[in-house]
Amino acid sequence: MKIIDTIALVLIIIGALNWGLIGIFNFNLVETIFGGFSIISRIIYILVGISGLWGIKLIFDQNS
Numbered sequence: 001m002k003i004i005d006t007i008a009l010v011l012i013i014i015g016a017l018n019w020g021l022i023g024i025f026n027f028n029l030v031e032t033i034f035g036g037f038s039i040i041s042r043i044i045y046i047l048v049g050i051s052g053l054w055g056i057k058l059i060f061d062q063n064s
Contacts, residue, residue: 004054008051011047015048015049
């Protein structure tokens with residue numbers, strides 16, 4: 001697996017776990033660690049979103 005695929009999957013998992021925590025416990029781990037909508041939080045959310053888009057490519061990748 002390419003390194004970018006691995007990074008994307010890790011970020012997708014982080015995003016999924018964060019949404020799970022929000023849904024179950026109303027607890028946002030990213031905002032707790034980095035502050036509510038700080039620049040770092042925004043960067044993490046952007047990277048998770050881009051990783052989600054990259055994940056679409058992984059679904060259709062013939063080499064997996």
